[in-house]
Amino acid sequence: MIGLLLATEEDWPSAFESVLARLGPVRYGGETHEFRCERILNEPFDLAHVPRYSLVIDRLSWWYDLPREWLKKIALMNNVYLLNNPFTFQAMEKHAAYCAMLRLGLKVPSTWLIPHRLPPGDSRYVPMAERYNPKFDLESVAERIGYPLYMKPFDGGQWIGVTRITNADELRESYEESGERLMHLQAAVEDFDVFTRSLSRYR
Numbered sequence: 001m002i003g004l005l006l007a008t009e010e011d012w013p014s015a016f017e018s019v020l021a022r023l024g025p026v027r028y029g030g031e032t033h034e035f036r037c038e039r040i041l042n043e044p045f046d047l048a049h050v051p052r053y054s055l056v057i058d059r060l061s062w063w064y065d066l067p068r069e070w071l072k073k074i075a076l077m078n079n080v081y082l083l084n085n086p087f088t089f090q091a092m093e094k095h096a097a098y099c100a101m102l103r104l105g106l107k108v109p110s111t112w113l114i115p116h117r118l119p120p121g122d123s124r125y126v127p128m129a130e131r132y133n134p135k136f137d138l139e140s141v142a143e144r145i146g147y148p149l150y151m152k153p154f155d156g157g158q159w160i161g162v163t164r165i166t167n168a169d170e171l172r173e174s175y176e177e178s179g180e181r182l183m184h185l186q187a188a189v190e191d192f193d194v195f196t197r198s199l200s201r202y203r
Contacts, residue, residue: 001036001038001053002053003056004016004038006060007059007063013039023035050078055080061089062157075087095113113154114175117176119180138171139172147166148165149165150162150164151163151174154183
């Protein structure tokens with residue numbers, strides 16, 4: 001039994017369910033395996049409950065805490081396989097992806113991580129920042145990257161918080177609006193022939 005942990009999308013799960021229904025029994029290692037799937041409901045759960053899933057495909061817990069904690073429980077206690085892995089979300093955001101891609105030799109536009117516009121709400125921040133966070137020139141960083149550029153959350157998705165910037169005024173305005181979000185500045189790729197987006201995984 002494969003569990004599908006979903007948000008509002010309908011196209012992907014419908015396609016998966018259709019393909020799985022057409023698959024039929026699979027012979028492997030001298031055994032016959034039959035695959036079924038169902039969509040998971042987000043309900044209160046007993047930590048001692050034993051789930052009926054062998055695998056959960058997760059399309060939700062990166063932004064919703066309740067299913068994330070359920071996934072951790074069934075992995076730790078019940079040996080359920082998970083795609084994606086909720087224990088590594090902090091290593092699965094854009095920032096880590098860019099670092100991995102650069103190390104692999106892939107071409108990533110010039111990208112800088114810049115400090116929060118508004119500091120984290122921690123009483124220790126100010127004394128730490130006074131000692132160790134030098135002032136920086138945002139416009140100078142942007143000039144080194146070159147316009148046009150994008151400001152976007154280091155961990156974001158779905159184009160949320162992404163701004164195309166063409167000059168210093170837009171830069172300052174976008175930075176002010178970013179608030180407590182930690183942001184990247186990234187060079188724009190211009191004059192492309194084809195634009196595509198793709199899902200990928202790395203280890």
